[in-house]
Amino acid sequence: MSLEVRAVAKGVRNAQRRLGAAGGSKRTEALHSLSRLLSAREDEILEANRGDLDAARASALAAPLMARLALDAHKLENLREGVLSLARRPDPMAEVLRETELDEGLILRQVPSPLGVLLVIFESRPDAVVQIGALAIRSGNGVLLKGGREAGRTNRVLVECLRESLADAGLDPNAVAGLEGREDAAAALDLHDLVDVVIPRGSGELLETIRRSTRIPVLGHSEGVCHLYIDEKADPEMAARLAVDGKCDYPSACNATEALLIHREFLPRAGALMTALAEAGVEPRADQFCKPCFPDSILATEADRGREYGDKILALFAVTDVWEAIEMIHRHGSGHTDAIVTENPDTATIFLREVDSASVFHNASTRFADGYRFGLGAEVGISTGRIHARGPVGVEGLLTTRWILRGRGQCAGDYGPGKRSFTHRSRKTT
Numbered sequence: 001m002s003l004e005v006r007a008v009a010k011g012v013r014n015a016q017r018r019l020g021a022a023g024g025s026k027r028t029e030a031l032h033s034l035s036r037l038l039s040a041r042e043d044e045i046l047e048a049n050r051g052d053l054d055a056a057r058a059s060a061l062a063a064p065l066m067a068r069l070a071l072d073a074h075k076l077e078n079l080r081e082g083v084l085s086l087a088r089r090p091d092p093m094a095e096v097l098r099e100t101e102l103d104e105g106l107i108l109r110q111v112p113s114p115l116g117v118l119l120v121i122f123e124s125r126p127d128a129v130v131q132i133g134a135l136a137i138r139s140g141n142g143v144l145l146k147g148g149r150e151a152g153r154t155n156r157v158l159v160e161c162l163r164e165s166l167a168d169a170g171l172d173p174n175a176v177a178g179l180e181g182r183e184d185a186a187a188a189l190d191l192h193d194l195v196d197v198v199i200p201r202g203s204g205e206l207l208e209t210i211r212r213s214t215r216i217p218v219l220g221h222s223e224g225v226c227h228l229y230i231d232e233k234a235d236p237e238m239a240a241r242l243a244v245d246g247k248c249d250y251p252s253a254c255n256a257t258e259a260l261l262i263h264r265e266f267l268p269r270a271g272a273l274m275t276a277l278a279e280a281g282v283e284p285r286a287d288q289f290c291k292p293c294f295p296d297s298i299l300a301t302e303a304d305r306g307r308e309y310g311d312k313i314l315a316l317f318a319v320t321d322v323w324e325a326i327e328m329i330h331r332h333g334s335g336h337t338d339a340i341v342t343e344n345p346d347t348a349t350i351f352l353r354e355v356d357s358a359s360v361f362h363n364a365s366t367r368f369a370d371g372y373r374f375g376l377g378a379e380v381g382i383s384t385g386r387i388h389a390r391g392p393v394g395v396e397g398l399l400t401t402r403w404i405l406r407g408r409g410q411c412a413g414d415y416g417p418g419k420r421s422f423t424h425r426s427r428k429t430t
Helices: 003-021 024-040 042-058 063-069 073-088 127-139 149-168 182-188 204-213 236-248 271-279 322-332 345-354
Strands: 098-103 106-114 117-122 142-146 176-179 197-201 226-230 257-263 283-286 313-319 337-341 359-362 381-383 391-393 399-406 425-427
Touching: 003 106, 003 117, 003 142, 003 176, 003 182, 024 042, 024 073, 024 127, 024 149, 042 063, 042 073, 042 149, 063 149, 073 127, 117 127, 127 142, 127 149, 127 176, 142 182, 149 176, 176 182, 197 204, 197 381, 226 236, 226 322, 236 257, 236 271, 236 337, 257 322, 313 322, 322 337, 322 345, 337 345, 345 359
Parallel strands: 117 142, 117 197, 142 176, 226 257, 226 337, 257 313, 283 313, 337 359
Antiparallel strands: 098 106, 098 425, 106 399, 381 391
16 A cells, blocks of 8 residues: 555545535636636646657557547637536535425435545546546545546646646645556555545546456446447438547547447438548448448458447448347447437437437437536546446536434434424425
8 A cells, every 4th residue: 555645645535525615606716717727827738748749659659549648729728618617507515405394493404515535547638637627626526636647747737737726716735636657546446445436537448447456436437339320211411420420520539439220221321321431531340231332341240349449430230120229239339328310209219218328319429428518517427337427427426415404402302102293394495
């Protein structure tokens, strides 16, 4: 056990309790400060990122990881907007979820509460530092951030921005801390008395390694194997646009479309789809039924089912109806995001009702499965689990609840047969 990592985590725990108890205006002030710092230190951030990119090229980092590693002015502007979006939201902990009068002068309230200390382990994406840090500040959580070493320079500058933003608002900057190196990460995974939740952002291999290495609850998803089902009643032009967007908008993202399930009756109308994929530079891997309509495709194998490519490669499989599509999604998907293209409302309803994934869409790209696009301000990650949060995890997913009881000296022994009775009267919350 690293005593240094334990000391850092203990500092985060202590600072988090003060952050969670601070007024919402203080956390809002910190978010506004963070937005300003991202502008003021933009040149420093981008210079650090260029250093990371140069080192990554020299080490022949894989292309999908290189794409995730890169920051530019446009990405920074999106990050600033996400931070400001969170700042504009009401304080999530000011809400009273439930209020019950147990008896006259005995009032029980259920209120939101931070999860506590988050350990977030991620690969390549330095923008995750800002997204996760901003969400932690808004929700009153402390956070230990362990990024990949390939983004070390950029991550260090961004963690400094988070800490400075807290200090600017009169809050303890130790609520945010960066960890470096695998030894630090391994030590943090042993801190089940100080860390409340581990959130991995990266490959399925990363998630499974973490799950095997800790007693701390893990919130996340393994692969992002997202399907787009093209129904027999699909509009051909719409199907082509959604397939290209889902695959090409950001091929290495976990919400990128990895497979098309195409109704056999649609195949004769797949010309626009074939042309659009070719023009976008997508490599199709088609089964025996789809290949005649996609003559330049590679013949798909069983290895292409349930595969997350992270690149401009797309699997194409024919199905006979929506029920076969659903069955294939459940067998080979990852429960992340799946979508249908159809003009038949009944078929759409079946798909939306029956597909058991965290996000299910009709006539929309799988790329919409994102905390920012959902209006959450940002996301700490995507969860495909069934306990607590599911789908993009924003502020609400980082909160639990607690109970606040205010009385006038009542004792539990005052109530029971022949004694006082509870009123259990629900009171409206505002």
